[in-house]
Amino acid sequence: MEQEYASTLLENAVSELSRLPGIGRKTALRLALHILRQEERMGVGLGEAIINMRRGIKYCRLCHNISETDECAICSNPMRDSSTVCVVESVKDVMSFENTRQYSGLYHVLGGVISPMDGVGPDQLEIDSLVERVQSGEVKEVILALSATMEGETTNFYIYRKLGTLPVKITQLARGVSVGNEIEYTDEVTLGRSLLNRTLFTDSFNNAK
């Protein structure tokens, strides 16, 4: 049975909220009634923050990360090493790498990975613009930092083939046992890769410094 709402304004807000991922009509109604119980300032602030974000944020013309300006804060920062480009799936991955504070190069946000099952082909991703960036000459290393899934590996390989003839070093993230994980629960493929790519024990001290 369709729920009856006392007001079309409430009905609209519930409909819009329930279009968000993971939010059904029941949760949307709970959120809307919560907003109604708060001071007007709070609900209006939420609405305005969403509108301002959606209207104000664009994508960096170089790396396709979100940005409030034509070129994002990372691309336009002269302290960053513009000879290294880390290729990631999404804006969120940029945040994750930035939070490690271990990387001072630039990024390139693909906007996804090749996934024929989901109808995502290379043309929907920012792969051509990556090739152009590398062709322009400044980039010396491309770090492939996509998920270690079949789709991620496929995309890695596709990019590798596309960049193959250009004079650029192509690296990928180390595969190995996750820090904090027990060997017992690590899968065999990962264990095999972590054996093959073992590093000098003393290097872990040097990296920690």
Added chain:
Amino acid sequence: MEQEYASTLLENAVSELSRLPGIGRKTALRLALHILRQEERMGVGLGEAIINMRRGIKYCRLCHNISETDECAICSNPMRDSSTVCVVESVKDVMSFENTRQYSGLYHVLGGVISPMDGVGPDQLEIDSLVERVQSGEVKEVILALSATMEGETTNFYIYRKLGTLPVKITQLARGVSVGNEIEYTDEVTLGRSLLNRTLFTDSFNNAK
């Protein structure tokens, strides 16, 4: 470690979204990035729906249900029986009773129940306005439809005492086995009440008609 955002517009939207109940910063970020991936129309529509709802919805001066006008659609409907008032905790409860399509009287939304633990006393609830409504004379029956919890029962009793001297019939919702529930999993207090208040078997046919 505090997450770094690429943009203060994003940061603001995430902060505002994470003030909603049940939405932490991780979920808020996921929602914000989802909104950014959609067409501008959708994000702006969501923001505007929230603002319009918060600015446009007020509370009915009679029953305190949400309304777009001074008097809500239920109170101003001449087809409804204005001699019966059903006392409920919240706006959501009005919707629940309306959805049963079994009730044609009016409502009175208290805005909660008496709960000293949460610092809610009778003064924060719409009890005085209920007494005034009954004093005005038109009301013949007050149905107490609060939760069957200690707080609900306390509030029921408080209202009963307040209305005690007025010429009005005070009823409460039947307590009994929930429809669809098994006896095995029904608690003893409910079973006891359902025995005491047993109804004629033939009445269930009559009610179903």
